[in-house]
Amino acid sequence: MHAGHKVSAIVTCAGKGTRFGSNKLLVTIDGMTVIERTVRAIMVPVVDEVIVTVSPENEAEYRRILVDDAGLDVVLVEGGAERHLSAMQGLAATTGDIVITHDGVRPFTTPDLVEKVVEAAVQHGAAMLGMPSTVQVKLVSDDGFIEGSLDRSHSWLGQTPQAFQRDLLHAAYRAAVESEYARVSDDADLVAEYCGVAVRIIEGHVNNIKITTPQDLGTARLIAEHLLDAEE
Numbered sequence: 001m002h003a004g005h006k007v008s009a010i011v012t013c014a015g016k017g018t019r020f021g022s023n024k025l026l027v028t029i030d031g032m033t034v035i036e037r038t039v040r041a042i043m044v045p046v047v048d049e050v051i052v053t054v055s056p057e058n059e060a061e062y063r064r065i066l067v068d069d070a071g072l073d074v075v076l077v078e079g080g081a082e083r084h085l086s087a088m089q090g091l092a093a094t095t096g097d098i099v100i101t102h103d104g105v106r107p108f109t110t111p112d113l114v115e116k117v118v119e120a121a122v123q124h125g126a127a128m129l130g131m132p133s134t135v136q137v138k139l140v141s142d143d144g145f146i147e148g149s150l151d152r153s154h155s156w157l158g159q160t161p162q163a164f165q166r167d168l169l170h171a172a173y174r175a176a177v178e179s180e181y182a183r184v185s186d187d188a189d190l191v192a193e194y195c196g197v198a199v200r201i202i203e204g205h206v207n208n209i210k211i212t213t214p215q216d217l218g219t220a221r222l223i224a225e226h227l228l229d230a231e232e
Contacts, residue, residue, distance in 0.1 A: 001046070008047070009049070009102060010100065011039055012079065015086075024212075029224045034107055039052060044111040044114050046114055049095065052077070053090045083186075101187045103160045113129060121200075124199075126165070127201070129204030133152055133155035162188050169187065209223070
């Protein structure tokens, strides 16, 4: 609970991991699978319930890891072909009036980051984590030519968790399905586009990486090692 609001979290784990080359959710970091690390990271005091969206072919394995072996109090829900379709399935299983969405391959979020984004969603309706960009981001045409650059002082790299008032997220998903939305995007874009709500961005953390490539996995293992050393 947060300030009288029930908080639900949806961890999206129904993807196929095509850019990684294998199921990155089952890769281990310091002896623990990515999926278990991520789910444990989102199970913080402010979160009342956790829904994990899964693909049918992986449901049994994920249930064994999360429920049978780890004993985590989560509900597994079958996802869809696109990320927002999976999250929509997850949303139907939640009961909170504030809903968090989180990538299944971001295992290093922290309780303070989750609480900050929830607080911002309570205040503004929609919020997400992000980091100010340290690189020049180019806009490129379909045929491979530069069309312009984003002002670095106003360019941020998006992260999850993202958090929303439930009605906004539900309306955005419904409108996206009705319009056959097919762009690669995130929930914050959907809420902004279909609900006309400005999304508040909150500074995240450099460690809150998304494991997309094998190179990211190397970085993740260094982060885990650093965090372990800091605890000792």
